[in-house]
Amino acid sequence: MAIKKTDAGWLADLQPGGRGAKRFRKTFKTQAEAKAWEAWLITQINQKSDWTPERRDTRKLSELIALWFSHHGSGLRSAGDTLRRLKAMATAMGDPVADRFTAEVFAEYRTRRLAAGITANNLNREQAYMRAMFNELARLGVWTRENPLAKVRQFKIQESELSYLTTGQIKALLATLMDARNPHVRLITKICLATGARWSEVEEMRISQVRDGLIQFARTKSGRVRAVPISEYLAQAVQEHYREKGNGDRIFGYAWSAFREGIDRAGIALPDGQMTHALRHTFASHFMMNGGNILTLQRILGHQSLTMTMRYAHLAPEHLQEAKMLNPLRQVELEGAHHERGATGTEGQTA
Template sequence: MAISKANGGWLVDIQPAGRGGKRFRKTLKTQAEAKAHEAWLKSQVTQSAEWLPKKKDLRKLSELIDLWYEHHGIGLSSGRDTNQRLLAMAAAMGNPIASSFSASMFAEYRTRRIEAGISANNMNREHSYLRSVFNELERLGYWKAENPLAKLRQFKIQQTELSYLTHEQIATLLAELQTAQNPHVNLITQVCLCTGARWSEAEELRTSQVRDGQIQFANTKSGKVRSVPISDELQSALNDHYKSHGTGARIFGYAYSAFRDGLDRAGIELPDGQLTHALRHSFASHFMMNGGNILVLQRILGHASLTMTMRYAHLAPEHLQEAKHLNPLVFRQAA
C-alpha cells in the first residue's frame, strides 16, 4: 500500500509516476498528513515533466547516422561517401540501439577489421567519423548522453617516410607519360608537380580556375579556396590543351589509370597509398630543399594546421644545421 502504519506515524511509500519512476518514502505523524502528502506527490506528476520517468531511447545507431547526415553531413563535400561508410559500419556491428552502444562494441568491431587486414590508419579514421557523429548530434540537441567513443584511444601510428620523386625520376616519368595514349595524363602530372595540387584537384580543373598567371583550386579537401601562381608556359599549355581536348568547362578527362601505367613503365615503385600523392610530396619536398619558406608552403598546400606542413621541414637546407657546430665534441676540439 502507498500508506501504511509505521513506528512513530504513517509511512508514505509511493512511485507517483509508476514503474520506472522515482520512489518516495516519508513518515508523517498523522494519517491525514500522509494522505495529503500522497496527493501532493501525485499532483506533481501531472504538473511537471521532470517527475516522469525518462523514456527509453530506442533509436538504432543507423537512425542517428541518418540524423547526422540530414542536419550536418549533407553539407560536407564528402558527406555522402562518409554517410555510406558510417551505415556500413553500423550494419557490421549489428546496428545496435544507440543508447546501448559502447566503446567496447566498437573496440571488438575494430579488432575484427584489423584481423581482416584493414589498416590501423583506416580504423582510426572510422573511429573519428563515428565519434564526430555523436559530437555533432550533441551540439544540435539530438543526443543527450555522453559520447560513447569519447574516451576510446585511437591506435598510435608509426610515421612513414613521405616518398618524393628525384629530378631523374621526374624526367623519366614525364617521358613515359608523353607517349601514353591518354592525352591528359602528362599535363595533369605537370600541374601537380608545379603547384602541389592533389590529383583530383588537377584532374577536375575548369577553365574558370586558370587565369592571370595562377590556378585557383576550389572544392578542396579543407573546403577552402587557394590560389597558386604558375608560369606563363604552363598557362599557355593549359589553354592549348583545352582547345584540343577540353569537354564543356573541364580542361582534362580522367587519367588515373594512365598515370599508374606510366609509373610501371618508368620502373618507379612507391609505398602503398602514395601513388598520385607522391606528386604532391615531390612538390613540397623540392620546395623546401630549394630554400622555400615553411609558412608559404602551408598556404600553397592548403593545410589547415602547420603541423601537417612540418613533415617537410627536415628537407630545408638549414634544418638542424646547428647540430654540426654546437655538439660537445666541437667544443672539445676547439679547446
C-alpha cells in the same frame, strides 16, 4: 506498476519513469513489504531528480546516422562518402540500439576489422567520423548522453617516410608519359608537380580556375580556396589543351590509371598509398630543398595546421644545422684543438 503473488513470494514489478525507463523488480515475503518498498521507491524518484533513472534511447544507430545527415551531414563537401562509411559501420556492428552502443561495442568491431586487414589509419578515420557525428548530434540536442567514443583512444600510427621523386625520376616519368594513350595524363602530372595540388583537384579542374597566371583551387579537401601561380608556358599549355581536348568547362578527363601505368613503365617504385600523392610530396620536398619557406609551403598546400607541413622541414638546407656546431662533442673537439695549438706554440717558443 504491479504487485502480484508468485510462487517465490510477492513480486513488485515497477517502472516509475514510464515506458522506456528503467524497470525495478524485487520479491518480498509479504504483500505489505512489497507495498512499502513501492512507496519508498516512488518517494526517492520524486524527491531526488538526480536519482531518477535515465530513460532508454531505443533508436537504432542507423536512425541517428540518418538524423545527423538530415540536420548537418548533407551540407558537407564529402557528404555522400561520409554517410556511406557511417552506414557500413552501423551494419557491421549489427545496428545496435543507441543506448547500447558503447566503447566496448566499437572496440570489438575495430578488433575484427584490424584482423581482417584494415589499416589502423583507416580505423582511426572511421572512429573520427563516428565520434564527430555524436558530437554534432549533441550540439543539435538530438543526443543528450555522453559521446560513446569520447574516451576511446585512437591507434598510434608510426609515421611513414614520405616518398618523393628525384629530378632524374621526374624526367623519366614525363618522357614515358609522352607515349601514353591517355591525352590528359602528362599535363595533369606537370601541373601537380608545379603546384603541389592533389591529383583529383587537377583532374577535375575547370577552365574558369585558370586566369591571370594563377590556378585557383576551390574543390579542396579542407574546403579552403587557394591560388597558386604557374609559369606562362604552363598556362598556355593548359589553354591549348582545353581548346583541343576539353569537355564542357572541364579541362581534363580521368587519367589515374594511365599515371599508374606510366609509373610502372618508368620503373619507379612507390610505397602503398602514395601513387599520385607522391607528386604532391615531390613538390613539397623540392620546394624545401631549394630553400623555400615553410609558411609559404603551408599556404600553397592548403594545410590547416603547420604540423602537417612540418613533415617537410627536415629537407631545408639549413634545417637543424646548429646541431653540428652546438652539440657537446663539438665543444670537446674545439677545446682539444685549442690545447693542441697552445702546446705547439709553447714548444716552438722553447726551441
